[in-house]
Amino acid sequence: MSINLSVNEPISRIVLASSSPRRKELVASLDLSLPVYILSTDADETVQDHWTPQETVEELSLLKATAALAMLPKRGDKSDGTSDLIIAADTIVALGGDILGKPRNDDEAASMLERLSGHQHDVFTGIACIAVDSGKTLVASRRTKVRMKELGSERIRRYVATGEPRDKAGSYGIQGLGSTLVEEIEGCYFNVVGLPLSLLSDMLERYGIRVL
Incomplete structure (x- = not known):
C-alpha cells in the first residue's frame, strides 16, 4: 500500500472510474452521502511480463485512476475548497x-x-484513489483464495452459454450463476466480486470519509 499521510481536503464527490455495474452497486452500498459520478476510461491495460499479480492490479488500477484524472476538468476555480475523489479498481485471477x-x-x-x-486460484483486486485537487494518492490490493468444483465439460458449456463469463476476470462471476461453480473461498468475498469493501473503507478514511 502506498499512503500519503496528510490527506485532509474535504471530498465533495466520488468519481468511479469504472463501467462495471457491480462496482457501482458496491460503492452505493456504502451509503456515503456523496454523489457518485461514473467515468469510463480508455486506459492502456497492457500487463508487463515482470509484474506479479499484486503489481498488476495495483499498476492497472492506478493507470485507470490517472486516466480519469486527465479526463476531468480542472477545478481550481472552486472557492469552497472541496475536491473530487477518483476511485479505480482492477481485478484478475491468477x-x-x-x-x-x-x-x-x-x-x-x-x-x-x-x-x-478442481483447483484453487487467487483473485487479486487493486484499488487506486486520487484526490483531484491535491493529487494525493493511495494504492492497495487484496487477495482471496477460491477453490472451484470439478466442472464437467457439459456444465462449462451451459455456463458459458449464459453469457455471464464474457466480462469477468477468470470467466466467472461469483455474485451470479458462477457461485454454483465455487466450492469454497478464503478471504474477502467482495474482492472476488471486484471491489473489496473492507479495504476501500480503510482507504476512504484516509481522505476523511468514514463509512462507520
Whole structure:
C-alpha cells in the first residue's frame, strides 16, 4: 500500500472510474452521502511480463485512476475548497503463476474454466484513489483464495452459454450463476466480486470519509 499521510481536503464527490455495474452497486452500498459520478476510461491495460499479480492490479488500477484524472476538468476555480475523489479498481485471477483476465470469446472462457476446474486460484483486486485537487494518492490490493468444483465439460458449456463469463476476470462471476461453480473461498468475498469493501473503507478514511 502506498499512503500519503496528510490527506485532509474535504471530498465533495466520488468519481468511479469504472463501467462495471457491480462496482457501482458496491460503492452505493456504502451509503456515503456523496454523489457518485461514473467515468469510463480508455486506459492502456497492457500487463508487463515482470509484474506479479499484486503489481498488476495495483499498476492497472492506478493507470485507470490517472486516466480519469486527465479526463476531468480542472477545478481550481472552486472557492469552497472541496475536491473530487477518483476511485479505480482492477481485478484478475491468477492460477499457477498465469494471469487470467477477461476472455476474448466463449471458447477462451471455456478454456479458462477447464483450467480452474478442481483447483484453487487467487483473485487479486487493486484499488487506486486520487484526490483531484491535491493529487494525493493511495494504492492497495487484496487477495482471496477460491477453490472451484470439478466442472464437467457439459456444465462449462451451459455456463458459458449464459453469457455471464464474457466480462469477468477468470470467466466467472461469483455474485451470479458462477457461485454454483465455487466450492469454497478464503478471504474477502467482495474482492472476488471486484471491489473489496473492507479495504476501500480503510482507504476512504484516509481522505476523511468514514463509512462507520
